[in-house]
Amino acid sequence: MEHSNQVDAAIIGYGAAAKPLAVALADAGQTVAVIERSHKMYGGACVNTACLPSKMLVHAAEVSAFEGGEFPARAERFQAAVNLKNQATSRLRERNYRVLADHPGVEVIDGEASFIDTTHLRVRTDEGERTLEATRTFIDTGSEPKLPPIPGLDGSRVYTSESLLDVEVLPETAIIIGAGYVGLEFASLFADFGVDVTVMQSGTDFLPREDAEVARVVRANFEQRGIHFMLGANVKAVEDDVAEALVVVDVDGKESRLTCDLVLVATGRRAAVDHLNLEAAGVRTDERGTIVTDEHLRTTAPNIWAMGDAAEAQQFTYVSYDGYRIVASDVLGDGSYTLATRGAVPSCIFADPPIAHVGLTEKEARDQGFEVATATLTADDMPKVPLLGKEALLMKAVVDASTDRVLGVHLYCTGAPEIVNLAKRFLDDNATAADFRDAVFTHPTVTEELNNLFASVGK
Numbered sequence: 315m316e317h318s319n320q321v322d323a324a325i326i327g328y329g330a331a332a333k334p335l336a337v338a339l340a341d342a343g344q345t346v347a348v349i350e351r352s353h354k355m356y357g358g359a360c361v362n363t364a365c366l367p368s369k370m371l372v373h374a375a376e377v378s379a380f381e382g383g384e385f386p387a388r389a390e391r392f393q394a395a396v397n398l399k400n401q402a403t404s405r406l407r408e409r410n411y412r413v414l415a416d417h418p419g420v421e422v423i424d425g426e427a428s429f430i431d432t433t434h435l436r437v438r439t440d441e442g443e444r445t446l447e448a449t450r451t452f453i454d455t456g457s458e459p460k461l462p463p464i465p466g467l468d469g470s471r472v473y474t475s476e477s478l479l480d481v482e483v484l485p486e487t488a489i490i491i492g493a494g495y496v497g498l499e500f501a502s503l504f505a506d507f508g509v510d511v512t513v514m515q516s517g518t519d520f521l522p523r524e525d526a527e528v529a530r531v532v533r534a535n536f537e538q539r540g541i542h543f544m545l546g547a548n549v550k551a552v553e554d555d556v557a558e559a560l561v562v563v564d565v566d567g568k569e570s571r572l573t574c575d576l577v578l579v580a581t582g583r584r585a586a587v588d589h590l591n592l593e594a595a596g597v598r599t600d601e602r603g604t605i606v607t608d609e610h611l612r613t614t615a616p617n618i619w620a621m622g623d624a625a626e627a628q629q630f631t632y633v634s635y636d637g638y639r640i641v642a643s644d645v646l647g648d649g650s651y652t653l654a655t656r657g658a659v660p661s662c663i664f665a666d667p668p669i670a671h672v673g674l675t676e677k678e679a680r681d682q683g684f685e686v687a688t689a690t691l692t693a694d695d696m697p698k699v700p701l702l703g704k705e706a707l708l709m710k711a712v713v714d715a716s717t718d719r720v721l722g723v724h725l726y727c728t729g730a731p732e733i734v735n736l737a738k739r740f741l742d743d744n745a746t747a748a749d750f751r752d753a754v755f756t757h758p759t760v761t762e763e764l765n766n767l768f769a770s771v772g773k
């Protein structure tokens with residue numbers, strides 16, 4: 315089919331928001347072009363280099379830890395898991411591609427887009443340059459690793475989460491720089507595969523986004539599993555050797571030189587906007603390089619919206635997908651669904667067991683002036699859970715003591731990524747501790763521990 319260079323909507327990047335938005339716009343009768351610069355990225359990072367492949371490895375690691383055995387057996391399982399992950403990723407990428415490529419109202423263009431002005435895009439393809447005129451443009455270009463200025467990060471044994479996903483040989487020792495989402499997920503999965511892991515974190519505050527009590531238990535548990543932490547670590551250089559990498563690190567003025575098979579740099583991600591020539595369109599970014607938007611995800615330029623990691627501080631697939639809902643509400647609906655009406659956003663670190671929370675930490679609640687009541691259940695308070703073959707190390711409730719309204723739910727237990735979604739709904743409905751205490755949940759489950767947790771608030 316001959317495609318026009320004039321479209322109603324251009325979407326830059328085939329990320330998590332792009333697919334549903336393209337379908338919604340095309341179903342509404344609009345002509346849509348989706349521009350993706352890599353044929354390995356249809357469906358975006360989640361499908362190809364992030365959530366799904368990494369969670370397949372997390373799952374395989376948990377199974378491997380259960381099976382046990384010597385390092386060679388674990389290394390074999392790791393390689394099998396990587397192969398399985400690669401096959402699944404290819405299948406998912408193809409499925410994602412077909413959703414838009416087979417849609418009569420959508421053209422998928424393989425190329426890199428940049429703005430010429432507010433309504434014109436230059437697209438560089440293998441066949442040359444193409445100019446598109448779009449009435450509306452939607453940016454969904456995601457993010458890319460933010461690398462600190464440490465000499466030697468271009469070494470052959472140094473990886474980001476993206477390149478690491480292709481490694482098939484299980485390292486015996488790994489050093490991870492950064493103790494955030496990526497760092498802790500890989501630390502946990504490597505440990506489950508029997509790798510000797512050291513995590514180096516520049517700040518001294520461990521897991522600052524989590525409740526401090528949860529962070530303490532997480533750290534203790536990780537250390538019990540043999541994972542070493544170096545906090546307040548100033549990584550000065552990585553030197554590559556044929557046999558191993560050498561990491562030079564300074565903690566409190568004391569320099570150490572640690573060797574390992576592999577280094578993972580997991581020090582955050584920044585909006586992938588460098589190639590977009592945003593200035594030409596009048597799209598502004600903030601001091602971190604993230605696209606500035608209003609609550610409808612409209613950028614500072616007329617008829618240009620931005621969604622996902624390129625525009626939001628919370629870099630999650632479900633936030634990007636929700637960006638699609640907000641933009642669709644603005645462009646196709648009544649505009650009533652916005653960042654302001656989104657409600658609480660839960661989050662999860664897929665460690666073993668996982669860590670999840672929604673709402674405020676105890677400190678955040680106190681800092682906001684609430685009179686706070688809390689409750690915690692430790693592993694000892696939940697003796698039934700291990701009998702189910704599951705793990706529950708900590709649950710914590712943060713409640714407004716004056717109204718009984720629940721402000722935060724913090725979970726460090728099997729099932730946390732699922733249970734936290736239930737808690738999100740409760741929080742959005744302004745639920746009280748009594749609502750959680752009295753909710754009827756199935757038995758025997760981890761979820762029903764919420765009844766006990768909230769029954770003990772303030773006691």
Ligand SMILES: Cc1cc2nc3c(=O)[nH]c(=O)nc-3n(C[C@H](O)[C@H](O)[C@H](O)COP(=O)(O)OP(=O)(O)OC[C@H]3O[C@@H](n4cnc5c(N)ncnc54)[C@H](O)[C@@H]3O)c2cc1C
Nearest residue numbers: 327329330351355358359364427455456622623629630631
């Ligand atoms: C290892 C890892 C694990 C993760 N695990 C989870 C998880 O379990 N759960 C979760 O919710 N989140 C997770 N995340 C975060 C999640 O992957 C991102 O928040 C999400 O993928 C962002 O989606 P997006 O729509 O913003 O963009 P992306 O999915 O990144 O898509 C952007 C697309 O735009 C393309 N592009 C960029 N620039 C251009 C251009 N100029 N022209 C054309 N195309 C362009 C890119 O090639 C890419 O395909 C993880 C991240 C990492 C790194």
Ligand SMILES: NC(=O)c1ccc[n+]([C@@H]2O[C@H](COP(=O)([O-])OP(=O)(O)OC[C@H]3O[C@@H](n4cnc5c(N)ncnc54)[C@H](O)[C@@H]3O)[C@@H](O)[C@H]2O)c1
Nearest residue numbers: 462492493494495496497514515516580581582583629662
């Ligand atoms: N389960 C999930 O939903 C999931 C999983 C993986 C990634 N993600 C998303 O991807 C984003 C990127 O993940 P990430 O782990 O790279 O970033 P992050 O922001 O979660 O963690 C980065 C960590 O690196 C530390 N750091 C920064 N510079 C450092 C240095 N020079 N030396 C040592 N430590 C340093 C930071 O203090 C921080 O603790 C996250 O913000 C998250 O939104 C989500």
